[in-house]
Amino acid sequence: MSTPAIRTAIVAGGGIAGTVAATALRLAGIDARVYEAYPADGSWPGSGLALAPNGLAALDIIGAGDAVRAIDVPVQRTRMSVGLRTHELPGLDDLPPLSLVDRTGLVRVLREHAAAARVPFEFGARLTGADEHEGGVTARFADGRTATADILIGADGIRSAVRGLIDPGAPGPDYTGMLGFGAVVPCEVGIPAGTMQFAYGKRAYYLYCPLGDGRVMWGANLPHPEYLTSAQARAIPAERWLRTLRETYAEDTPGAALTRATNPETLEVWGALHIMPPVPHWHRDRLVLVGDAVHAPSNSSGQGASLAIESSIELARCLRDLPTPAAAFAAYEALRRPRVEGIAARAAKINHSKAPGPVARVLMNLMMPIAMRMMDPEKMLGTEQRYRIDWERPVAA
CATH class of the missing domain: 3.50.50.60 (FAD/NAD(P)-binding domain)
Structure with missing residues (x-):
């Protein structure tokens, strides 16, 4: 060339x-x-x-x-x-x-x-x-x-x-109307490693995938009326976000277990999801x-x-x-x-x-x-x- x-x-x-x-x-x-x-x-x-x-x-x-x-x-x-x-x-x-x-x-x-x-x-x-x-x-x-x-x-x-x-x-x-969160946590979710599950929970959407070592990668799309940049979302204590996520997914399986396995140190706060x-x-x-x-x-x-x-x-x-x-x-x-x-x-x-x-x-x-x-x-x-x-x-x- x-x-x-x-x-x-x-x-x-x-x-x-x-x-x-x-x-x-x-x-x-x-x-x-x-x-x-x-x-x-x-x-x-x-x-x-x-x-x-x-x-x-x-x-x-x-x-x-x-x-x-x-x-x-x-x-x-x-x-x-x-x-x-x-x-x-x-x-x-x-x-x-x-x-x-x-x-x-x-x-x-x-x-x-x-x-x-x-x-x-x-x-x-x-x-x-x-x-x-x-x-x-x-x-x-x-x-x-x-x-x-x-x-x-x-x-x-x-x-x-x-x-x-x-x-x-x-x-x-454009703001999708949802905030993103995620974590990698030890949790049993009842599906084989390498299976990606997209879940419509009772109040919000989430996804999860076992990694094969006892840990699960999961992500949440939390409906939220207010737009928050990643910096704005991270300025709010992770403990507060975790309480909201646990309330949102409390009636979901395995959403409730995933939020309980997540702690403030492991929670990833991404802020607004865009397109x-x-x-x-x-x-x-x-x-x-x-x-x-x-x-x-x-x-x-x-x-x-x-x-x-x-x-x-x-x-x-x-x-x-x-x-x-x-x-x-x-x-x-x-x-x-x-x-x-x-x-x-x-x-x-x-x-x-x-x-x-x-x-x-x-x-x-x-x-x-x-x-x-x-x-x-x-x-x-x-x-x-x-x-x-x-x-x-x-x-x-």
């Missing part, structure tokens, strides 16, 4: 998308440096996330797939329960299972792989602005640091500063967005992290093959927008069903067996999970 016309990149954000993007850019022959707002030893909120087969396949392109598989728990079965009734969910038997991974562990493994690929990281660097000039862009950080490169990639999350630089009128994330509306402008001049900064489907999609990984690699591929930032960014958006917005729309429909009333719960149980028989897993999941990036194929403008 020819030498890329874009030689250097600043990546704002060192989470999943930013780390994968920088690694893929190095693979494409582009020098990328990551600037992360938080300190190097900072943890990432969330007790666990699922990587779909398409996400792991994308990680294989940059050589990180096996390192992630070494820390995952394969999810062999998925089930849904409404009250005490459980329904098996169909899947695609010829594909690898979902991978359940700890979010902090995933970021750590990806950063280690990036460091081995000679990607430099700078921490405590919160982006505050950027100035474009002939031949490049200079990023400015809160502590006075600056950096100059050919392009600036905004991988800085759902409250992206780069998104505001591209379009000051860009929409922010990004369609972002009108993904790029401008030498600035471009990737990951949650531009597409963050709700957690109901099961594809958030996988889509961020895919987009990061597709962006690197476009920058490798096309002669200008404008051409590369336009091709990247054309490749990604239809896919990510389609998945986000599917997940948004699921969100509306997460707090059914008593009548709706009865109807759900009556209709679920019929729906399961009529469901076509290939039609529903095939397009999402069979997606594969052809890294070797050149990108056309």
